[in-house]
Amino acid sequence: MSATSLPDPGTTITAPPLRLGPFTVDPPVVLAPMAGVTDAPFRVLCSSFGGGLFVNQMVTARALLEGHASSWELARFHPAERIRSLQLYGTDPLTLGEAVRRLVAEDRVDHIDMNFGCPAAKVTRNGGGAALPYKRRLLRDVVRAAVQAADAESGGRVPVTVKFRLGIDDDHLTFLDTARTAEEEGVAWVALHARTALQHYAPPAHWDRIAELKQAITSIPVLGNGDIFCPDDARSMITSTGCDGVVVGRGCLGRPWLFRDLAAAFAGEQVPPPPLLGEVADTIRRHVSLIVEWQGGEERLAHFRKHLAWYLKGYPAGSSVRQQAGQVATVAQIDELLDQLDPTAEPVEGVERIVRSHSNSLSRVALPERWLDDPDAEVQLPRGAEALVSGG
Ligand SMILES: Cc1cc2nc3c(=O)[nH]c(=O)nc-3n(C[C@H](O)[C@H](O)[C@H](O)COP(=O)(O)O)c2cc1C
Numbered sequence: 571m572s573a574t575s576l577p578d579p580g581t582t583i584t585a586p587p588l589r590l591g592p593f594t595v596d597p598p599v600v601l602a603p604m605a606g607v608t609d610a611p612f613r614v615l616c617s618s619f620g621g622g623l624f625v626n627q628m629v630t631a632r633a634l635l636e637g638h639a640s641s642w643e644l645a646r647f648h649p650a651e652r653i654r655s656l657q658l659y660g661t662d663p664l665t666l667g668e669a670v671r672r673l674v675a676e677d678r679v680d681h682i683d684m685n686f687g688c689p690a691a692k693v694t695r696n697g698g699g700a701a702l703p704y705k706r707r708l709l710r711d712v713v714r715a716a717v718q719a720a721d722a723e724s725g726g727r728v729p730v731t732v733k734f735r736l737g738i739d740d741d742h743l744t745f746l747d748t749a750r751t752a753e754e755e756g757v758a759w760v761a762l763h764a765r766t767a768l769q770h771y772a773p774p775a776h777w778d779r780i781a782e783l784k785q786a787i788t789s790i791p792v793l794g795n796g797d798i799f800c801p802d803d804a805r806s807m808i809t810s811t812g813c814d815g816v817v818v819g820r821g822c823l824g825r826p827w828l829f830r831d832l833a834a835a836f837a838g839e840q841v842p843p844p845p846l847l848g849e850v851a852d853t854i855r856r857h858v859s860l861i862v863e864w865q866g867g868e869e870r871l872a873h874f875r876k877h878l879a880w881y882l883k884g885y886p887a888g889s890s891v892r893q894q895a896g897q898v899a900t901v902a903q904i905d906e907l908l909d910q911l912d913p914t915a916e917p918v919e920g921v922e923r924i925v926r927s928h929s930n931s932l933s934r935v936a937l938p939e940r941w942l943d944d945p946d947a948e949v950q951l952p953r954g955a956e957a958l959v960s961g962g
Contacts, residue, residue, distance in 0.1 A: 571644060581799065582805075582835060582836075583597075583804055583808060583832075583835045583836045584838065585597070585598050585808050585814065585815065586598070588759065588791055588793075588815050589758075590623065590653065590681055590729055590731075590758055590759075591680070591681065591726070591727055591728060591729035591758065592727055593622045593623060593652075593680065593681075595618070595621075595647035595653075595815070596621050596646065597621055597622060597832060597833055597836035598622075598669055598793075598814060598815030598816070598836075599620070599622035599623070599804070599815065599816055599818060599832050599833075599836070600623045600624075600761070600815060600816070600817040600818065601616050601622065601623065601624040601625055601817075601818060601822065601829070602625065602733075602763075602795060602817045602818060602819035603625040603626065603627055603628050603657040603685065603733070604627065604819060604820075604823075604927075605627050605628050605727065606627070607627070607927075608625060608626060608627050609626075609627060609644070609825065609864075610626075610646065610647060610648040610860075610864050611648075611857060611860035611861045611863075611864045612826070612877075613625075613648070613651060613736060613859055614648050614650050614651065615826050615853070615856060615860055616822060616826045616829050616859050617650075617651070617652075618826075618856075619826055619827050619828075619829040619830035619833070620700050620829035620830045620831075620832055620833030620834075621829075621833055622829060622832070622833075623653055623681070623725070624651070624655065625656070625657055625683055626644070626645065626654075626655060626656045626657060626840065627644055627657065627687050628657040628658070628659050628688075629641045629645050629656065629657070629658060629659070630658075630659045630660060630956055631659065631660030631662075631666045631668075631669035631670075632660060632662070632665050632669075632956050634669045634673070634706055634729070634951075635665060635668055635669055635672070635673070645678060645679075646674070647678075648842055649730070649864045652846075653680045653681055654679050654680045654681070655678045655679070655680065655681040655683065656673065656678075656681070656682055656683070657682075657683040657684070657685050657733070657906070658670065658673075658682055658683070658684055658685070658716070659684070659685045659688065659699075659956070660707070660712065660716075661697070661698045661702055661951045661955045661956050662712075662714050662950075662951070662956070663711040663714070663715035665787060665956075666712055666715050666716050666719075667716065667718065667719040668719070669771060670682060670715075670716050670719035670720050670723070670730075671719045671722075671723050674719070674720055674723035674725050675928075676893055679723045680727075680728060681728065681729055681730075681731070681758075682716060682720060682730045682731075683730075683732070683733055683761075684712070684713065684716055684730065684731070684733065684757075685699075685733055686702055686709070686732060686733065686748065687699070687700050687763050687767075688700055688701070688853065689733040689735070689767040689768075689932065689935065690771050691935075692954065692957050693954070693955055693956070693957055694935055694936050694937060695937065696843060696938060696951055696952050696954035696955035696956075696957075697937070697938050697941060697949060697951045697952075697955050698951055698954075698955030698957075699767075699931035699954060699955075700738065700767035700935070701734050701738060701767070701935070701937055701938075701941060702951075702955075703734055703744040703745075703747070703748040704735070704737070704742060704744055704942065704945055705940065705945060705947065705949050706747060706751065706945050706946055707751050707946060707947075707948055707949075708948075708949055708951070709748060709751055710751050710754075710755060713730075713732060713751060713752050713755045713757065716730050717730045717755050717756045717757060719757070720961065729757075729758035730737060730756075730757050730758065730761055731757050731758050731759045731761065732748070732749075732757050732760055732761070733760075733761040733762075733763065733795070733915070734748050734749075734760070734761075734762065734763070734764055735762075735763050735764075735766055735767055736762070736763075736765060736766045736769075736776060736936070737766050737767070738766060738767050738768065738935050738942075739766045739767070739768040739935060739959060740766060740768075741770075742942060744915045745762055745779065745783060746782070746783065746786050747851070747903065748760075748786050749762070749783055749792070751784065752760075752873070753787055753790055753955065755787060756775055757790065757813075758790060758791075759791040759792070759793055759797055759814070760783070760787060760790065760791075760793070761792075761793035761794075762779065762780055762783050762792065762793070762794060762795060763775070763795040763817075764776045764777055764779050764780050764794065764795065764796040765796060765821075767932070767935045768931065768932050768934070768935050769931050769932075770928065770930055770931045770932045771820075771927075771929050771930060771931075772929065772930060772931035773797060773929070774796075775795070775796025775797045776796075777794065777796070777797075777806075777810060777811055778811075779812040780792070780794040780796075780807065780813050781810065781811040781812060781813075784811055784812045784813055784814075785812075786935045787896035789812035790817060790856075792813050792814055793813060793814060793815040793816065793817050794807045794808075794811055794813035794816055795816070795817035795818075795819065796819075797821075798816050798817075798818045798821050798830075798853055799820075799922040799923050800821070800828070800831065800841075800922045801819040801831050801832055801834070801835035801841050803821070804816045804818075804832055804835065805835065815868055818832070820926050820927050820928070821922065823877075823880045823926040823927055824877060824879075824880025824881040824883060824926055825880075825881075825896050825922065826853065827842075827845060827853065828922075828954050830842065844916075844921055844922070845917075846913060846914055846915060846925045847885045847886075847911050847912055847913055847914070847915035847916075847917075848911070848913025848914065849910040849913075850881055850882075850911075851911050851913065853881070853910060854877075854904070855904075855905075855908065857874075857877065858871070858874060858904055861865075861874060861962060862901060868901055871898065871899050871901070871904075872898075872899050874898070874904070875895060875896055875897075875898060878895040878898065878904070878907075879892070879896065880926045880927075883921070884917040884918045884920075884921030885911075885913050885915055885917050885918075885921075885923050887911060887915075889900045890909075891907055891910055894907050896905060924946070935937075
């Protein structure tokens, strides 16, 4: 073993791999589903750096059943993906069950994650998203429909997991109930985004609640989510909460090598230093070529601008390059921009914690009238609760 690969006891993370149906997730690291971000090129790029599970973007069950081509396109996987993991959203048990049945029967997925964390007003005001777990019966019916459909159609080979928030706000916490229900209904694991809907994305995530959940749920793994930006964060979360794995969201935006760093820490190896700007440029080129290959052309490259801005954060790229980054639309323009970068430039201290994507809280969570009156009331939600949404 060379000096550079000597284990660093300070960053070693001790946690066994996760079982997910017939699969092993090793290390126990999950790329969080992120709408508009975790498309096939990004998942393949992240997985090229290290092991784990790389979850697709959320699609709505109803949009699939209604035949929306864009939703079926989102639900497509790259041949390089080892575990085809898709996040589904739905509020109607029948629709959800039918969507799961189709996805499994047509052999399109290996794993289904369910999203109960979306804080977007347009769905919570109709009782959907992060508001749904407050109605316990509906939550149980929706989870049961997905698990039963997956089991029946796959013979138990396609596991279902659930991801949810702490609750609506500090006075209406639902995570313990939600997890117990999911456990009873046969999900493979639960993942807690340790913020309320009201907290939205504002730091810090309440890791103490992950510890509480781990105490309460004993028969299936509990995964923790919120504010993992580097291997030290993953180690702290696992040691302080006892959770069985970590779900990584914004920490890997513009930093897909976080999965390499995490893999090293879980393997007891030295975590590499942050890349110089030249290595970042190489990763950007790889990301762009994956997009072009996936799309079969250069159209829609404007979507890449946000990634480009995230990649450059914390590096001395210069204001003119940053401005250009907001306007690129072709591979040639991206190449031209990358050629201007100093490949030897180092990132600033703390580059991993610079805000990328959402970081705000909400002033209030929009809810249907009298929603909080009775958690045990029977409800059927309007279609608006399933409006195509993004976010969690
Ligand atoms: C741009 C963006 C899109 C997101 N979309 C989803 C989603 O579709 N489904 C979901 O469950 N969570 C979604 N989330 C939430 C993340 O999965 C994750 O729970 C959250 O970012 C907290 O983790 P973090 O602190 O590591 O970022 C999204 C987050 C971001 C930043």
